[in-house]
Amino acid sequence: MATAFSLAHYTLFSLRTSSLFLHRRRNAFNHFSVPFSSSSSLSTTDKRKCRRLVVSILELGGVKIAKDDVVRDDPTNNVPDTIFSKLGMQLHRRNQHPIGILKNAIYEYFDTNFSTKFDKFDELCPLVSVKQNFDDVLVPADHVSRSYNDTYYVDSQTVLRCHTSAHQAELLREGHTHFLVTGDVYRRDSIDSTHYPVFHQMEGFRVFSPDEWEPSGLDATSYAAEDLKKCLEGLARHLFGAVEMRWIDTYFPFTNPSFELEIYFKENWLEVLGCGVTEQEILRRNGRPDNVAWAFGLGLERLAMVLFDIPDIRLFWSNDERFISQFCSGQLGIKFKPFSKYPPCYKDMSFWINESFTENNLCEVIRGVAGDLVEEVSLIDNFTNKKGMTSHCYRIAYRSMERSLTDEEINDLQWNVREQVLNKLNVVLR
Numbered sequence: 496m497a498t499a500f501s502l503a504h505y506t507l508f509s510l511r512t513s514s515l516f517l518h519r520r521r522n523a524f525n526h527f528s529v530p531f532s533s534s535s536s537l538s539t540t541d542k543r544k545c546r547r548l549v550v551s552i553l554e555l556g557g558v559k560i561a562k563d564d565v566v567r568d569d570p571t572n573n574v575p576d577t578i579f580s581k582l583g584m585q586l587h588r589r590n591q592h593p594i595g596i597l598k599n600a601i602y603e604y605f606d607t608n609f610s611t612k613f614d615k616f617d618e619l620c621p622l623v624s625v626k627q628n629f630d631d632v633l634v635p636a637d638h639v640s641r642s643y644n645d646t647y648y649v650d651s652q653t654v655l656r657c658h659t660s661a662h663q664a665e666l667l668r669e670g671h672t673h674f675l676v677t678g679d680v681y682r683r684d685s686i687d688s689t690h691y692p693v694f695h696q697m698e699g700f701r702v703f704s705p706d707e708w709e710p711s712g713l714d715a716t717s718y719a720a721e722d723l724k725k726c727l728e729g730l731a732r733h734l735f736g737a738v739e740m741r742w743i744d745t746y747f748p749f750t751n752p753s754f755e756l757e758i759y760f761k762e763n764w765l766e767v768l769g770c771g772v773t774e775q776e777i778l779r780r781n782g783r784p785d786n787v788a789w790a791f792g793l794g795l796e797r798l799a800m801v802l803f804d805i806p807d808i809r810l811f812w813s814n815d816e817r818f819i820s821q822f823c824s825g826q827l828g829i830k831f832k833p834f835s836k837y838p839p840c841y842k843d844m845s846f847w848i849n850e851s852f853t854e855n856n857l858c859e860v861i862r863g864v865a866g867d868l869v870e871e872v873s874l875i876d877n878f879t880n881k882k883g884m885t886s887h888c889y890r891i892a893y894r895s896m897e898r899s900l901t902d903e904e905i906n907d908l909q910w911n912v913r914e915q916v917l918n919k920l921n922v923v924l925r
């Protein structure tokens with residue numbers, strides 16, 4: 496599982512909705528301009544990297560990015576080609592795509608209820624510094640989310656952002672007091688129908704001044720917490736209609752108190768967002784010592800899967816007309832009609848693991864070979880023998896969203912997977 500910031504043991508992100516995710520499309524980069532916000536705290540080298548990224552996209556009609564900047568064969572870099580290919584896809588900026596439709600519906604809620612007071616950002620560069628992604632939001636130095644197992648590092652000081660909270664500090668310093676940041680976020684993770692190493696989040700942030708909370712008779716923190724809950728309950732009703740909801744106390748390094756909102760949907764409690772009252776230290780460091788603020792982060796795929804009845808997170812990345820043509824700009828209520836259900840094919844694989852083995856690494860290797868044809872990787876057997884050697888057996892489900900796979904094709908994939916797993920993970924096949 497991806498590391499979450501929530502809870503001490505890092506069950507991160509329930510927000511990873513189906514976490515999610517394609518084929519490169521000729522015009523997929525048309526709107527890609529990845530501007531750096533002017534006061535970005537990236538180092539000059541990082542800025543150069545990002546700018547080069549932009550330039551090469553523009554120069555080459557948006558099809559080629561300066562790949563060498565993002566994917567390098569060097570121990571400080573763990574970004575595979577499959578992840579590189581998602582950079583700049585910007586599903587959230589396509590008005591006819593479920594992710595873009597949902598973003599616009601949330602914008603509409605904020606515009607209506609806060610008379611367009613929220614500034615909107617949806618093209619901040621996903622390459623950020625370690626400082627932005629972690630330090631600026633008070634993620635402890637030893638937090639597991641910082642590990643190479645959980646986060647994509649471009650080099651030791653630059654990552655693909657793993658949450659949109661990475662932009663809080665810079666936007667505060669620029670003087671913004673009400674803002675929404677939407678973007679693609681990246682996390683190394685396991686594989687199933689609701690997890691994908693790239694997904695989309697929207698961050699909301701609101702700053703209050705003393706003349707807002709003082710008349711209420713509440714202390715600043717209680718005032719912000721109450722306002723936050725009211726605002727998000729209103730958003731949930733805007734998106735889902737009259738739903739049952741509940742608040743769960745949780746932990747994030749950057750908020751206190753912290754909460755998760757769950758909604759009751761199809762007989763399940765579904766976690767839809769994380770939020771809380773911003774740690775005073777973040778406000779103090781970024782020019783707002785006398786204010787209080789709230790923040791939330793929601794996973795767009797998770798919500799979109801529910802709202803549009805989308806059964807598999809990989810579909811969001813599909814270019815199949817049978818998927819794309821079902822959605823319309825501005826229409827939240829459309830239910831996706833599966834156009835086919837091709838059978839899955841299961842292959843098992845057993846090996847003796849070593850000390851450095853992780854499931855995230857295994858999934859990365861499998862995705863590197865099979866791409867979006869892999870639907871799920873699950874551990875089905877795990878034992879340690881008398882000599883202390885541990886064996887894992889994984890079941891890989893292969894299934895295309897778009898067509899039937901032939902036996903030959905699957906056998907080839909599995910053969911390659913076995914070979915790559917052996918070579919790259921140093922495990923011993925049983």
Ligand code: PHE
Nearest residue numbers: 658660769770771790791792
């Ligand atoms: N950044 C958190 C996450 O990705 C979500 C969050 C945002 C929580 C803002 C609280 C406040 O899990």
